[in-house]
Amino acid sequence: xxxxxxxxxxxxxxxxxxxxxxxxxMDGLIDKRRAAFxxxxxxxRLRDQGKAIRDHALAKLxxxxxxxxxxxxxxxxxxHWAQDADAANGIILDIIRRHGGTAIIKGKSMVxxxxxxxxxxxxxGVEPIETDxxxxxxxxxxxxxxxxxxxAVHKDRREIAELFNRHYPDxxxxxxxxxxxxxxxxxxxxxxxxxKIGLSGVNFAxxxxxxxxxxxxxxxxxxxxxxPDVHIAVTGIEKVVARLEHLAPLLTLLTxxxxxxxxxxxxxxxSGPRKPEELDGPHEVHLxxxxxxxxRIHADPELRATLRCIRCAACMNHxxxxxxxxxxxxxxVYPGPIGAILEPQLxxxxxxxxxAQASTLCGACAAVCPVRIPxxxxxxxxxxxxxxAGRKDAGAGAWMERHLWRLWAWIYASPARYxxxxxxxxxxxxxxxxxxxxxxRTRTAPRIAKRSLHDLAREEGLSND
Amino acid sequence: xxxxxxxxxxxxCLVDLNNPEAGLAAMRLIQKAGVQxxxxxxxxxxxQPAYNAGYRDEARRVARLQIEALQGSEPVVVPxxxxxxxxxxxxxxxxxxxxxxxxxxxxxxxxxxxCDFLDRVLAIELADHGPPLRVAVxxxxxxxxxxxxxxxxxxxxxxxxxxxxxxxxxxxxxxGFGGTFALKEPEISAAMATDKASAIAATAAPxxxxxxxxxxxxxxxxxxxxxxxxxTMHIAELLWERTGKDx
Numbered sequence: 001x002x003x004x005x006x007x008x009x010x011x012x013x014x015x016x017x018x019x020x021x022x023x024x025x026m027d028g029l030i031d032k033r034r035a036a037f038x039x040x041x042x043x044x045r046l047r048d049q050g051k052a053i054r055d056h057a058l059a060k061l062x063x064x065x066x067x068x069x070x071x072x073x074x075x076x077x078x079x080h081w082a083q084d085a086d087a088a089n090g091i092i093l094d095i096i097r098r099h100g101g102t103a104i105i106k107g108k109s110m111v112x113x114x115x116x117x118x119x120x121x122x123x124x125g126v127e128p129i130e131t132d133x134x135x136x137x138x139x140x141x142x143x144x145x146x147x148x149x150x151x152a153v154h155k156d157r158r159e160i161a162e163l164f165n166r167h168y169p170d171x172x173x174x175x176x177x178x179x180x181x182x183x184x185x186x187x188x189x190x191x192x193x194x195x196k197i198g199l200s201g202v203n204f205a206x207x208x209x210x211x212x213x214x215x216x217x218x219x220x221x222x223x224x225x226x227x228p229d230v231h232i233a234v235t236g237i238e239k240v241v242a243r244l245e246h247l248a249p250l251l252t253l254l255t256x257x258x259x260x261x262x263x264x265x266x267x268x269x270x271s272g273p274r275k276p277e278e279l280d281g282p283h284e285v286h287l288x289x290x291x292x293x294x295x296r297i298h299a300d301p302e303l304r305a306t307l308r309c310i311r312c313a314a315c316m317n318h319x320x321x322x323x324x325x326x327x328x329x330x331x332x333v334y335p336g337p338i339g340a341i342l343e344p345q346l347x348x349x350x351x352x353x354x355x356a357q358a359s360t361l362c363g364a365c366a367a368v369c370p371v372r373i374p375x376x377x378x379x380x381x382x383x384x385x386x387x388x389a390g391r392k393d394a395g396a397g398a399w400m401e402r403h404l405w406r407l408w409a410w411i412y413a414s415p416a417r418y419x420x421x422x423x424x425x426x427x428x429x430x431x432x433x434x435x436x437x438x439x440x441r442t443r444t445a446p447r448i449a450k451r452s453l454h455d456l457a458r459e460e461g462l463s464n465d
Numbered sequence: 466x467x468x469x470x471x472x473x474x475x476x477x478c479l480v481d482l483n484n485p486e487a488g489l490a491a492m493r494l495i496q497k498a499g500v501q502x503x504x505x506x507x508x509x510x511x512x513q514p515a516y517n518a519g520y521r522d523e524a525r526r527v528a529r530l531q532i533e534a535l536q537g538s539e540p541v542v543v544p545x546x547x548x549x550x551x552x553x554x555x556x557x558x559x560x561x562x563x564x565x566x567x568x569x570x571x572x573x574x575x576x577x578x579x580c581d582f583l584d585r586v587l588a589i590e591l592a593d594h595g596p597p598l599r600v601a602v603x604x605x606x607x608x609x610x611x612x613x614x615x616x617x618x619x620x621x622x623x624x625x626x627x628x629x630x631x632x633x634x635x636x637x638x639x640x641g642f643g644g645t646f647a648l649k650e651p652e653i654s655a656a657m658a659t660d661k662a663s664a665i666a667a668t669a670a671p672x673x674x675x676x677x678x679x680x681x682x683x684x685x686x687x688x689x690x691x692x693x694x695x696x697t698m699h700i701a702e703l704l705w706e707r708t709g710k711d712x
Contacts, residue, residue, distance in 0.1 A: 010652045320639045324656050358650055360643025360657075361517060362606035383519030405515055409523035412478070413530050415507045425482065438651030442659060443686030446483055453476040453485035457504035462474070462492060464503075 004331070005354045012329035018154045022146075022326045025153045029317040032260025033368070050253045051372040053246045054308035057238075061298060064207040064240045065289065071210025075272035077285045085115035088290050092117065092199070092232055095286055096126055099230055101197040107216065107224035108132035109201030110148050110311065111234050111290055113333045114346075117199075128199075129191050131220035133184055140167050146327030148334060149258050149313040154326050188220065198228035198282070202235035203310070204250060205287070208243050212270040212287065215251065217259075222266050231282040233270070237289050238298070238307040250310060253370035257312040293346040302381055306341050308371040313338075315365035315375060321358055330355065337365035341378045349386050356382035422452045466540060466577065466586050471501040473541045475531070475576075477548045478510035479678045480699075487678065487699030491544045491579050494705055498587045502542075507534035511543075513551040516559060518645050525559055532556075532568050540586075541576045544701055545677050546608035546615075549578040554611065578608070579701060580676050584617035593625040595707035601631050601670035602700075603661070603684060605677035606639050618676045618700055625707055633664035642683035658687040666693040674700045 012018070037043040057064060069079045082088035088111075096104060104121070106112065106128055118128040118139070130139040137152040138145055140163050145151030152160070161175040164183055171183045200221055204213040212233050214221050225231045241250065255261045274281035297303050316322040316336025327335035332343040332352065340359055344352040361376045369375065390398040411421045426449060439445075457463050472495060476488040492502045508531055516524035531552070535541050543549035553576040560569035583589045602622060604615035622630045641647065641657025662684050665673055673688075673695055675681050685697035 006650065006652060009650065013652055013656050320641065320657055321650075321653055324653055324660075357646065358653070360606070360639045360641060360646045360654075362639035362643070363610040364606070364637070364639065367610050380517065380519070383517070384521055385519070387519030387521075402520075405518065405520040405523045408515065409520075409526045412509045412512075413526040415509065415530070415534070418509045422481065438648055438655075439686075441651065442655040442690055443683070444689040446682050446686065448482060449485045451485065453481045453488040453504070454506060456485050456489050457474075457476070457492070458506065460489070460492075462502055462504040463506045 003354055005358060008331050009325045009329045009358075012325040017156070018326060019324065021154050021156045023323055025150065026317050026323045029150075029259065033257055033314060033317070034260075036256035036260040036262065046249055046253055047370055047372055049249045050310070050370050051308065053241060053250060054310070054371045057241045057246075058298065058304055058307055060242065061237070061240065064242055065237060067207040068205055068210060068240050071207065072205075072212075072272075072287055073210075075210045077210060077212075077270075077272055077287050080286060080288045082288055082290045082292070084292050085290075088115045088234060088288050088292070089117060089120040091286075091288050092234065093121065093124055093126070095230065095232055095284075096121075096197055099197060101126060101195075101230075103127040103129055103191075103195050104197045104199050104232075105129045105131050105191055105195045105224050105228065106135070107198070107200035107214070107221040108135050108151070109199065109234055110145070110333065111201055111236055112199065113145060114236075114292065115234075115290065117234075129195065131188050131191070131218075131224055132216070133181060133218055133220075136184055136188075137163060140164075144328070144333070146335065147313060147316065148311055148327075148336075148338075154328065192223050192227050196228050197230045197232065198224035199232045199234065200225050202233050202239055202287075203254065204247055205235060205240045206242075206244050206247065207240050210271065211244065212268075213247055213251075214268040214270065215255065215264040215266065216268070217261075217265040219266055222268055225268060225270055226281050229282055230284045230286070231270070231273075232286045232288065234288040234290065237291055237294050238309075254310050254312050257314040257368065257370045297345050303341075303345060303378060305373050306338075306345060306378060308373050309338055309342070310371060311338075312370055314368040314370065315373075318364040318368050320360070320362060320364065330358070337375045337379075338373070341373075341375055341382065344382050349382065349389060353382070353386045353389075356386060419454065422454065426450055426452055468587060469500060469540050471503065471539050472582075473535050473537060473539050474502050474504045475508055475511070475535060475541050475543045475548070475552075476504065477543065477545045477678070479682070480544060483682060484678050484699055484702075487544060487701050490699070490705035490709070491542070491701035493709055494583060494589070494701060495542065495587070497709060498583070498589050500587065503539075505534045511548040511551045512559075513548060513555075514644055516551065516555060521559060525563070528552075528556060528559060528569070529565060532565060532572050535572055535575075536568075539575070540582070541572065542579055542582050543576060544579040544699065545679070546578050546580075546605050546612045547677050547679060549576050550607045550611040552576045578612055578614045578617075578676070580608075580617040580621055581612070581614040583704075584620045589621070589624075591621065591624040591704060591708045593627045593707050595625070595627055597627045597629070598672065599629045599631060599668075599670040600703065601633060601665050601668045601673045603633070603640065603665065603673060603675045603680055604636070605675060605680045608676050609637065614676070621700065621704060622674070625704070628707075631668040631670050633661070633668050635660070635664060640680045640684050642679045644679070647683065654683075655687075658683050659691065662688040662691055662693060662695070666691075666695060671696060672703070673697045674703050676700050
């Protein structure tokens with residue numbers, strides 16, 4: 001069946017330049033991660049620790065969220081709860097309007113992508129200004145991020161040079177990375193000075209201290225959260241951890257898994273607005289905690305592991321499907337293996353169920369996940385849920401699929417039927433020659449033996465007791 | 466596991482239909498090492514195709530038959546890391562909470578992948594009678610990651626002294642087979658298989674071996690369609706061909 005995913009994937013596969021860009025970038029990230037974890041024992045110990053910390057936080061999620069709210073409030077951070085994307089967007093717009101804002105400067109935030117914040121704000125007459133270099137590139141190109149850590153990873157230097165040249169005609173044309181970065185910085189500085197409201201994501205929210213931890217490499221995160229009068233932080237409810245000491249192992253897992261860095265250039269620990277005696281910092285800090293389906297995921301003991309994710313993107317960096325179709329091939333905010341388990345749960349199997357099929361279950365993702373999310377096992381679970389739903393589906397495709405499996409089981413669950421089936425197939429070797437369909441487009445037909453192993457083993461006397 | 470007197474052999478449905486010579490070679494290797502082999506005729510398929518497609522009831526029906534067919538106390542040797550992984554790791558989960566759970570767990574504990582068995586359990590000695598040969602190896606994802614038995618395949622190949630083993634670029638990457646994945650997402654699967662076949666062709670080895678027939682069928686079919694001169698062989702066939710003849 002030619003599905004939307006297949007159409008998108010085929011388009012993505014046809015873009016040779018993008019494919020080459022992604023392959024080059026992913027190979028680089030894989031090498032960097034490997035170099036960052038030279039000691040396998042230490043890595044495995046850290047992964048155990050990371051998993052345990054995240055499991056602990058998820059086991060006590062409701063209590064920790066209450067504690068987080070209390071401690072943030074005590075620190076002067078205003079906490080807002082958003083059931084879904086609309087609620088989160090509404091809360092953010094209210095804050096902006098209350099301050100008469102017409103623009104916000106944004107640090108990188110995947111949750112803001114999840115809720116479609118930029119489009120929403122534009123419709124309401126508020127300009128969202130992306131300040132992360134990758135996000136800026138994406139915004140100028142009017143695209144969506146293709147990777148959760150490196151949003152413009154599908155673009156090469158020349159494309160970016162041309163893009164900047166179109167949008168910043170006063171700046172000299174350059175394909176030099178440092179010059180391009182300097183260009184973005186010059187443009188951004190003016191926006192930082194003039195904009196009164198900043199928005200950022202959150203990497204971890206610490207319940208015991210009411211601290212928001214935000215890591216980044218460009219300093220735009222620090223500027224977005226300290227230069228404006230108002231800072232709005234937006235994050236998913238699962239990002240809470242119990243204790244401050246939990247950050248050290250999680251941060252080292254996150255940065256080493258993501259980019260191979262021992263630590264990011266900036267580690268921001270935001271613990272409230274400017275105090276009376278302080279000279280800088282925002283006057284107001286808001287924290288918007290988004291559910292948007294996470295409670296539902298949390299309620300299932302097996303699927304809950306999805307929420308352990310710390311968004312390092314190592315799973316997509318190592319994924320043979322992602323490296324070929326890129327983030328845009330998935331057509332969802334969160335691509336790659338984590339997207340393939342998260343998006344069907346956030347948006348429902350009816351809408352995104354096919355993503356669970358977009359994997360060979362090769363296990364490369366689970367082998368590198370810093371918090372040991374068993375992604376193949378969860379994909380299997382989602383496929384099971386989908387098949388269960390398919391049993392009640394009246395559509396022709398679903399009918400055909402479930403009856404094929406029923407027929408398969410009918411043959412393969414009976415030695416007698418299997419023997420007759422094999423006898424038939426092996427005697428009709430020419431069947432393979434006329435094989436058509438998707439398999440045969442790029443492959444010769446599978447060989448069919450003249451005699452089965454069952455026959456050969458019997459003949460060799462290997463089946464006698 | 467210590468060296469057993471006798472083993473049961475689970476051939477897998479793919480070997481049965483596509484490459485029975487591999488199953489026969491595997492059983493001969495085991496016999497030559499002094500272990501009796503029995504191939505129960507009641508076996509069919511481990512059930513993985515349905516299990517991975519989400520059809521657990523159908524997978525259970527078929528898996529239950531294997532539990533019947535493979536009763537006993539002997540180790541069950543499987544010439545595929547993928548099918549061995551299904552039986553070893555997923556049977557206990559598939560039968561959890563059913564009356565067959567204890568039998569499923571018992572079988573799971575007896576399952577051992579062929580290369581693992583030859584290398585670690587039998588510590589098999591291989592005298593290579595073949596001419597010098599360059600061989601490319603593809604370790605399946607199940608062998609490499611799920612079962613951790615890729616090392617054993619590599620160790621067996623190292624025992625063939627006239628063989629030079631090469632691995633392709635991006636060796637750790639999946640070949641794109643993935644069972645029903647190849648049919649459900651054929652474009653992505655084809656792209657992966659084409660890259661894998663090209664990387665193997667670039668090693669200039671005339672032969673590709675693997676411990677999983679699914680990968681071989683996928684890579685071999687792609688290589689043939691692309692016109693590459695590449696013969697694919699299950700590792701058991703290569704081992705038997707070069708060491709089994711004269712003793």
